[in-house]
Amino acid sequence: MSRAGQALRTSYLVACVAGVAFFVLSVALLGVWPARVLDAQTAAMAPEKPLEPTTSEKRGRAVYAREGCAYCHTQQIRYLHADMARFGAPTLAWETRRDTPHLWGTRRIGPDLSRVGGARSLDWHYAHLYAPRAIVASSVMPGYPALFDGAPDRPRQDARDLVAYLDSLGRARELAGPEGEARAKEGCNCPDDEMQQMAFEGALNAHPARAIRTLESAPSLAGGDLARGQALYGRHCANCHGATGAGDGPGARYLVPAPARLAEHSYTTARLAEVLWHGVAGSAMPAWRDHSTEDRAALARAVQALSAPRPEPEVPAHLVALGRDVYAANCAQCHGVDGDGRGSAAAKLAMAPANFTAQRLSLTEAVRVLREGVHGSPMAPWTTRLTDAERLAAAHYVRSLFRATPPATEAR
Ligand code: HEC
Ligand code: HEC
């Protein structure tokens, strides 16, 4: 064989061996090694007894995959301040260790869902899945009426499972508690890695709509711009509360408890500051913390403008006395002796009792609530326990507790 032929042969051999070697190397480097690093990291950082999904949640996950929710929603909070401010702590590997195939998604047409667990009420989820635009006017999310039996309050098993799954997102990490976080931090072993440390900074769940029941006070609001508030109200609130505040928006009939009839209420600005910051825990009323202080002040103005001032009825003295007695005997344990919503039983209730010092209902609305109760809340109808006259007296009495400008310390 000529020398040239020999050289060619050797180069074929070298190319062949190099090709195979590169293939093996890339499989090891890109396939095997990262998986081992991730497994080790997961083992080191996962809590000792991570919360496992229930059967219903597993089925819901399959529905989520089948319906293609991942085409519009991510389930991955990145190590970016913008992501963390909006949704909470970045996703750790162990949180999605059961995700095969994973549902992280790559496009955010809708918001990230990895911390949506506990952020929305059941009725909100069902109504939103059935007809998104009944709840969020500008939504581009498609409806999924096939998961229901003709109405949002008749979810099929698939819808129940799907919502159970949504409600479980982010919960395992939250329930792992401070011990879980401490373990993850230790397992990370990265005190000097600024980016890794981000996983343990700030709030675990910063979902902006998450309603929080707390006595912590909210940033105060004053001097809102009415025109701006009305525009915002039309965009964000009218779907539930109705364009005129009559509680009759397109989403209202699906929600339990129903959206408040804002036009029948006067609220102090302090009370609205609390409601817009914290939402109403136990109802579909979201928190609006992601809106600027100016926007929330404008919204508060717009809500106050919904109820026209009306002439106050004269209340006969005997009615006031009767009302006080009825209230002390039946209402004070929840609504508080002074009507500030802090009765002895209040903390045990699923929903906070109304604070009458900061909000006043119209007389007809108060009489209606006492007759019908607030369906879906601990406030029961009082038709069997109280006579018509006693309910009327109680309605007058709770209205009299309103203080237009309550001392700052007593604002709830
Ligand atoms: C075409 C894109 C698209 C698809 C597909 C889609 N969504 Fe959405 N989704 C959105 C958008 C946009 C929003 C924000 C507006 C709104 O709340 O409706 C949203 C909002 C949501 C929210 C509220 C999130 C929050 O943080 O408040 C949930 C929950 C949700 N979607 C669940 C689902 C589920 C479950 C599916 C599959 C059955 C799904 N979405 C399919 C676009 C989509
Ligand atoms: C998804 C539906 C929904 C949307 C959107 C919504 N609300 Fe509500 N809101 C409710 C429900 C339900 C309640 C009733 C809670 C209850 O029974 O206490 C409520 C209650 C309220 C209350 C009364 C709270 C109280 O303690 O009496 C105010 C004030 C209020 N909402 C203002 C707003 C404003 C302002 C917006 C827009 C930025 C808004 N809501 C958007 C559903 C909604």
Ligand code: HEC
């Ligand atoms: C078991 C505790 C409990 C008792 C007892 C109770 N309430 Fe309530 N009440 C509540 C809760 C909780 C709410 C808030 C419901 C909501 O936010 O939708 C409420 C709401 C109300 C409202 C509506 C407030 C609004 O702005 O829409 C009125 C009026 C009211 N209660 C009056 C009374 C009167 C009068 C009595 C006594 C006859 C009474 N309640 C007894 C728990 C109670």
